Amino acid sequence: xxxxxxxxxxxxxxxxxxxxxxxxxxxxxxxxxxxxxxxxxxxxxxxxxxxxxxxxxxxxxxxxxxxxxxxxxxxxxxxxxxxxxxxxxxxxxxxxxxxxxxxxxxxxxxxxxxxxxxxxxxxxxxxxxxxxxxxxxxxxxxxxxxxxxxxxxxxxxxxxxxxxxxxxxxxxxxxxxxxxxxxxxxxxxxxxxxxxxxxxxxxxxxxxxxxxxxxxxxxxxxxxxxxxxxxxxxxxxxxxxxxxxxxxxxxxxxxxxxxxxxxxxxxxxxxxxxxxxxxxxxxxxxxxxxxxxxxxxxxxxxxxxxxxxxxxxxxxxxxxxxxxxxxxxxxxxxxxxxxxxxxxxxxxxxxxxxxxxxxxxxxxxxxxxxxxxxxxxxxxxxxxxxxxxxxxxxxxxxxxxxxxxxxxxxxxxxxxxxxxxxxxxxx
Numbered sequence: 429x430x431x432x433x434x435x436x437x438x439x440x441x442x443x444x445x446x447x448x449x450x451x452x453x454x455x456x457x458x459x460x461x462x463x464x465x466x467x468x469x470x471x472x473x474x475x476x477x478x479x480x481x482x483x484x485x486x487x488x489x490x491x492x493x494x495x496x497x498x499x500x501x502x503x504x505x506x507x508x509x510x511x512x513x514x515x516x517x518x519x520x521x522x523x524x525x526x527x528x529x530x531x532x533x534x535x536x537x538x539x540x541x542x543x544x545x546x547x548x549x550x551x552x553x554x555x556x557x558x559x560x561x562x563x564x565x566x567x568x569x570x571x572x573x574x575x576x577x578x579x580x581x582x583x584x585x586x587x588x589x590x591x592x593x594x595x596x597x598x599x600x601x602x603x604x605x606x607x608x609x610x611x612x613x614x615x616x617x618x619x620x621x622x623x624x625x626x627x628x629x630x631x632x633x634x635x636x637x638x639x640x641x642x643x644x645x646x647x648x649x650x651x652x653x654x655x656x657x658x659x660x661x662x663x664x665x666x667x668x669x670x671x672x673x674x675x676x677x678x679x680x681x682x683x684x685x686x687x688x689x690x691x692x693x694x695x696x697x698x699x700x701x702x703x704x705x706x707x708x709x710x711x712x713x714x715x716x717x718x719x720x721x722x723x724x725x726x727x728x729x730x731x732x733x734x735x736x737x738x739x740x741x742x743x744x745x746x747x748x749x750x751x752x753x754x755x756x757x758x759x760x761x762x763x764x765x766x767x768x769x770x771x772x773x774x775x776x777x778x779x780x781x782x783x784x785x786x787x788x789x790x791x792x793x794x795x796x797x798x799x800x801x802x803x804x805x806x807x808x809x810x811x812x813x814x815x816x817x818x819x820x821x822x823x824x825x826x827x828x829x830x831x832x833x834x835x836x837x838x839x840x841x842x843x844x845x846x847x848x849x850x851x852x853x854x855x
Contacts, residue, residue, distance in 0.1 A: 452496050454855045459489040460848040461564070462511075469839025471741045473823060473831045484511040487564040489528065497535065502547070504529035508564045528568050539577040546570050549587065549730070551614050552625050552657050553668065555690075558732030567730065581618040587611070601634065601646040607729075608634040608648050623659040627672070628652070631729060633679040649677035651684050653729070667693040668706075678723045678750070686711045686726035692758075700765035705758070708736065710744075712753020712781040724781065725750045738775045738799040740819045740841050742831075752830065753780025755794075767807040775799040777827075785829050796830065797823040813847045 468480035485508070492503040506528045513522045531545030548559045548568050560567040571589040578584065588611045593600050602608050609632040616625045632648040655672030672688040692706025710726040717724075728736075733744040737756045741747075748754070755778040762771045777796040784791050799822070805815035821839040828835030 452494070452855070454495075454853065455491075455493040455851065456853040457491045457493075457849065457851045459487065459491070461488075461845065462486040463564070463843055463845040466842045468841065469740070469821060469837065470841040471745065471747065473828060473833030473835060474837045474839050476834060476837065485509070485564050486511065487566075491529075497538075499535060500533040502529055502531050502533075503527075506565070523565075526565075528566060533575075541575045542572065543575060544572045547573075549573070551585075551627065552616075553670075554732035554735055555670065555688075555728055556627060556629065556653065556672070557612075557730050558735070560732045560734065562732070562734040567732075569730075583616055585612075585614045587614075601636075603634075608632045621660055621662055623661075625657040625659075626655070627657075628654045629729070635679060635681050637681070647681070649679060649681040651676040651678060651727075655688070664696050665693065667691070672726070674726055678727075680723075682721075682723050684723045686724050686753075688726045688728070694760070694762075700763050702760075702762045704760045704762075706760070707758070708754070708756045710754045710780060712751055712779060714781040715752060715784040715786065716782070718750065723750065725753055738777070738819070738821070739801045739803075739817065740799055740821050740839070742799075742821065742827075743777070752783055754778070754796075755780055768805070769807075770804045771802070773801045775801070779826065779830070783826050783830050792826040792829055793824075794826065795824050796827045797821055797835075811848060811850050814845070815847070816842075816844045818842045 462484055463486070464482075464484045466480055466482050468474055470481075474480075487506060487508055489504055489506045491505075492501075494501045504527070505525055507521070507525045508523050509521060514520075527546060529545075529547050531543055531547040533541050533543040535541045546568050548566070549557045549571065550559050551557045558567070569589055570591065571587055573585055573587040576584040576586075588609075589607070590609045591602060591604065591606060593602055593604070610630060612627065612629040614625065614627050616623065630650055630652055632650045634646055635649050636644050637647045638644050651674055653672055653674045655670065657668065657670040659668045660666065669691045670688070671690075674684055674686040674688075676684055678684045688708075688710050690706070690708040692704060694702050694704030696702050710728070711724050712726075713722075713724045727749055728744055731744075734741055737743040737754060743754050743756075756775055757778075758773055758775045760771060760773040763769065776798050778794040779796055780794075782791055783794070799819060801817065801819045803815065803817040805813060807813050819841045823831075823835040823839060825835050827833075
């Protein structure tokens with residue numbers, strides 16, 4: 429009889445565990461992404477008597493995910509390196525292994541949850557919040573996000589973050605090159621072929637208040653970014669329109685008033701081809717007015733800026749912030765068929781505000797130059813992709829003044845990348 433009871437207990441336990449396991453999702457995956465680059469005028473005008481940079485960088489990730497109906501957990505460990513940046517007998521790495529993501533999400537109901545921890549924050553086209561996936565290290569935030577799914581077609585996110593230097597006993601100034609705090613709300617609704625998003629971001633940057641030179645204290649300056657994005661998608665045509673306004677104070681506690689406007693349309697031409705045209709306007713502050721009054725320069729704070737304004741990263745990728753702004757007119761031609769894809773994009777850049785050579789007090793025309801971007805990719809299988817690209821910048825004299833370089837030197841950039849994304853285990 430005891431054996432029977434024991435057998436029934438084991439069977440019941442197994443049935444319970446099996447049922448519990450069936451309600452779980454477990455996934456272990458990875459990423460290995462080596463990329464060769466030749467930089468000859470990438471991000472800035474190429475100087476005289478210099479040689480191009482050549483190197484191979486690599487991102488390696490191990491991703492783990494676990495989820496049930498009540499909660500989810502995501503972990504992503506990564507190593508970012510340049511081949512040869514340490515010796516073969518190294519005891520430590522230059523960058524070392526880091527945690528890219530470590531978050532937990534608890535579901536209070538099926539339509540209301542809280543996601544907390546280190547995580548990527550991505551909305552819409554990545555313009556204000558993006559993952560910066562091109563950069564080997566990418567971007568993630570330490571944040572808490574309340575997620576509301578009002579219906580199948582309507583959702584709202586409310587996020588907040590508060591950063592500190594560490595665990596301290598007394599207040600300590602925040603000196604990391606990042607925000608001190610932010611709060612935001614994001615709504616997205618689907619209306620058939622039309623999508624509508626609305627974003628409100630209250631962004632706080634730490635600064636030193638020097639109004640009393642005998643007692644300099646750290647304060648937080650807040651700016652507000654607010655605006656909608658409208659999309660339309662059909663089998664033949666796609667278009668996007670967006671507008672944002674920025675007000676409040678910039679990182680130096682100066683009055684801020686700036687705007688962003690963008691629109692693009694693409695048409696399918698058949699046989700895998702599409703043709704488009706688009707433009708972006710990011711307001712700027714004239715050279716003569718920078719640091720002397722109201723800041724009129726729009727900042728696309730935490731977006732994937734490499735995706736926009738040319739892939740040579742002359743604008744808003746660690747540079748051009750608080751500058752003369754930008755108008756970007758672009759013409760993309762794309763092709764995709766089976767496992768092969770290609771894109772050719774031409775950009776014409778203009779400053780949004782006047783560029784002045786302060787040494788001679790000379791104003792220059794707004795034209796900054798033309799960039800041509802070409803990329804091709806081939807999906808070998810669902811876990812492996814090979815891609816390559818070439819870009820060239822044809823800069824104007826105004827670009828030379830803006831970048832303090834030689835505009836008539838050859839400026840180009842080429843890259844070749846392999847991406848492996850294996851799934852080791854999934855249930």
